[in-house]
Amino acid sequence: MKKPISISFIAHLLFYFIPVLFGYSQDHTIYFKTPAKNFTESLPIGNGSLGAMIFGNPNRERLILNEKSLWSGGMQDADREDANQYLEQIQNLLLEGKNKEAQDLLQANFVSKGVGSGNAKGAKEHYGAYQTLGDLWITWKDTLSEVREYSRILNLVEAIATVNWDRNGNKISQEFYSSIPDQVMIIRVSSEKSNGLNFSLGLDRKENAKVTIEEGNRLQMVGQLPNKDLPGMKFASLVQVIPSNGQLSQIDNQIKISESSEVFIIIAAATDYSLQNPASRDGNPLEKVKSRINSFRLDGAKERHLKAFQAWYNRNSLKMDTSNPVVQSMSTPERLKNYSQGGKDAQLPVLYYNYGKYLLISSSQPGELPSNLQGIWAQEYQTPWNGDYHIDINVQMNYWLAEPMGYGELAEPLHKFTYNLMENGAKTAKAYYNAPGWVAHVISNPWLYTSPGEGASWGSTMTGGAWLTEHIWEHFRYTGDTLFLKEYYPVLKGASEFLAAVLIKEPKHGYYVTAPSNSPENSYLMPDGFRGFTAMGPTIDMQIARELFGNTIQAAEILGIDQDLVRDLKEKRKNLAPNSIGAKGDLNEWLEDWEDAEPQHRHVSHLYGLHPYDEITPWDTPDLAEAVKKTLAIRGDDGTGWSRAWKINFWARLGDGDHALVLLKKLLDPVTDDGEKIVMQKGGTYSNLFCAHPPFQIDGNFGGTVGIIEMLFQSHGNEETIRLLPALPSDSDWQSGSMKGMHARGGFVVDFSWEKGKIMEGQITSNLGKSCSFLVPSGMKIKDAQGKIIAENSGDQADIFYFPTQAGGTYLLSK
Structure with missing residues (x-):
């Protein structure tokens, strides 16, 4: 029965x-x-x-x-109009090695007029929230x-x-x-x-x-x-x-x-x-x-x-061919917990990737303000850090994924915002540096704030605005849109004019350096034990200056204008303080080989030259790449949510997919929202996949998404070489999959699939008709529309091949 x-x-x-x-x-x-x-x-x-x-x-x-x-809040006059009278004195003190005296003078005079951001609680101040x-x-x-x-x-x-x-x-x-x-x-x-x-x-x-x-x-x-x-x-x-x-x-x-x-x-x-x-x-x-x-x-x-x-x-997609039926009945928080405990879930990183593009589409459309620290999602009347635009990495990280995903139009709010900063930024440049062009420091808001913050230890970094210009040049690298470049060229020009004007020559080597400045939110220890933040020529400033000057030079030459400016920028760029390797074998963060006051600080700003800038690569600058690895080893794998996300990109650029995956798994560590206090070295992911800074900040979501892209698809470097699976982890979950609709610098759209860790097939579409630099896998051929082989690698190692393309032409990658 x-x-x-x-x-x-x-x-x-x-x-x-x-x-x-x-x-x-x-x-x-x-x-x-x-x-x-x-x-x-x-x-x-x-x-x-x-x-x-x-x-x-x-x-x-x-x-x-x-x-x-x-x-x-609203518009405010936060510039100290007479601050520039102290500039030469501060610079001379730095040149004499009197950093403490320079720092004291900077703190007294190179801060905002008034309360600035209100110590990150500006809801009832002019700064607002x-x-x-x-x-x-x-x-x-x-x-x-x-x-x-x-x-x-x-x-x-x-x-x-x-x-x-x-x-x-x-x-x-x-x-x-x-x-x-x-x-x-x-x-x-x-x-x-x-x-x-x-x-x-x-x-x-x-x-x-x-x-x-x-x-x-x-x-x-x-x-x-x-x-x-x-x-x-x-x-x-x-x-x-x-x-x-x-x-x-x-x-x-x-x-x-x-x-x-x-x-x-x-x-x-x-x-x-x-x-x-x-x-x-x-x-x-x-x-x-x-x-x-x-x-x-x-x-x-x-x-x-x-x-x-x-x-x-x-427009684009990522797929992993491995799935685990065990997780089918699990909720998302259960999947996070399972993954953190070593459970298999090949689709969780794909879900995180898809969530990143979902959040970008949902929080940034053309004709609007940029996505802020919370995207568009906040429950507070006094949001953390005012929910503003931190321009020493955070708002930039929000838009790293836009171009490679083919969402360049969604970065338009950031381009427009940067353009609109110029007017206030010119006043700030005059007030503090008596310089031409425009500057923005560390924080900004819809009221286009460009002044230093209320504290010089974090608020006097002078290259925030220059960093923003990178997104303008990157959009041109991906699209080749000369009308866009012409419209936004004044932004690049003004930022370059400012930096070129404030550079001074340091006495030891005669290098051009910024002064006064700092490395975002970090501090150093001098041999006499002084712990400081004010310095001249921090590495990130030099990297940003090299990038900005180089981009402006190229833009001016493409547009056929400003030959005098080009000559000046070329001379200054050639003599900027270079990247240097310290006694420990790491990349120096400062002009001198000083000790880090916090060796595991969440910011790793001096690796800007590795990512998002691409002057450091394992193939062109192997010694610097090794120094970067040493730096990352010293810094460690912990940090806030966005910090862990950035480190995924670092390790992917170094070609180490296994270490990048370690960081991705750390980024996906489940975090419960139980009212805990902010812990600046603890990050992870909340149950709804929001990134835990903590508290919630959306930049970690976007940074983690583009980190996955960098593991599987790259197109940077001097030759803008397209690389497939450049940092593929050895984990079995990652061995088979496909990506479609990925955009590469130089105006290319790429689809490809892989099995057992090897590229199987793909196609490249040229939007601009530029010559393609492509790292062709072993045993692969590239054919044009007529089936003619135009590149073939019969060796046992991937090798770079160059081939001409036609605008709108599609080229097939096959065994």
Whole structure:
């Protein structure tokens, strides 16, 4: 006699297969079995400017809302106009080796006027802070009955978050997405039963806002943020409720939905921030959101959203051919834990890669502000470090993945932001250095702050703006767009004019060096025991100057202009202090071979020449590459989230995929958000795959994503040589896979696949018709469209081959 199958067994099987039933895939889905307990378990959606974090609570759903331009504070005059009178004295003290005296004078005079960033708590200062828009609440009527079959999923391919559960036999589904074409957020709530939806909808903000109900079906919020003694930014949000049936009523400041089967909730938000002129105001935010809501058409909204988002998302792909059925039933936090304990999960790095491109598309669209320290997702009114633009690596790291993924247009906000810094940067250059051109130091914001910070130990680094210009030149390297180069050439020119003007000759070797400056946030020990940060010619400054001068020289020559400037820059570039190797065999961070005050400091700024700049490579500068390895050994593999991400890129550039994988696994170490204090040498990944600095900073996500790219695909160096699998780990999970739609410097698009660690096939498409420098694997051929072999490697080692290409031509790589 057969035994009946128990209900509990069926329920268990159903729970096991919930991920499959709701479209779970190991490489494109973030999956939770429970509602979010906190911010770092919630799911992000965004359309570049309007974002939300979804908690998925079936009793009281919370959406943390964000609008990208919502900043307190405003324009401020933070320059000390007379600071430049102390410049020569500070420089002379440095030349005499009197670093302490120079540092004291710098701290007294080369800081911001006023409070600057407010010690990273500038929400109520002129500097301001990025702030949450507020919270949307869905409060359910029936909360006593047990919830079953719960799932919460973010589908990265569709940019749609879903929450599903069953209560009393009534299956409830919530669907969330933020539409790029419609510039609104859409929530669809549905039930299996015709009268199964009974909830109230509320909108609130803890400060500086008022919420009312308009027309019976709209929640309206208007407010104004503080800006010290001046009027601050105005903002508005409008939430419209569209039920298919049932009734709407009003309870206090909430809209009540009763006995409906389907409800659409449409959200719009806007501010009066002016991207073209931040000193002014741009229109009435309430009228903006009313216009968006009134013009929105529900018919075809989801199709429009999918078409727009997937046009970005599907441009490139990474696949690993190995999968582990054991992880299929695991939630994302369970997969993180399993991976940290040595479990196999080849698709987890692919998921992390896909999440990186998802976050970039969702937080940075053309015509907006750049993605900030939190992307567009924050829950605070005083965000960590003001949620601003740190330009000594962090905002730059946000955009490292844009060009190789073919998302150069998504870096437009950073290009425009850099261009807009020039006006304030010219005033700052005059005030502190009496120099031409423009400068920006370490921190900035939507108000285009360029002054030093309030503390010289970290805030006087002078090459933040120059670093930003690298992204402009990189865009040209990838696209060859001379119209773009002509438009942005003034940015390169002005940054070069500034650096060229502030260089002085140090007495020991006669090198040109920056002074005064520092190596971002780090300090040194002089032989007499003095611990300092103020120096002349720190290595990162010299590397950035070489890169910037070289880029400006090339740009001027391409455009046929500024021959006098080119001559000056060539002379100065030739005599800049070079990279040097210290007594320990490591790369010196300072002009002198001083000891590091913190040998394992999170910043490894003097390896800028390895990545993102490419003047140090294992094939062109092997001695310097070995010194870099020694430096990384001394620094160690720990650090904050973004620091670990940067180290992945370092080791990949060195061709050591196994060590890069060690860092990737460290970056993926699970971190629980339990209110712990910030620990600057501890990083990892939260349950929702947000990078833990800690706290959350999005730069680590982007840096880790591009680290995976560098392990599998590179195109840097003097010859811009395309290299496939340059740092492939020996781990079995990585031995078979494919990449498609990868962009290489020189205007190439590359697809390729590999098996057992060897390239099997691929294709190269030339957008510009430039000659291709390609590291052809052993036993491979490259053929043109007519099948003619134009490059062939019959040897037993990969070798570089050069071949001419035609614009639009496709070339096949085969055995």
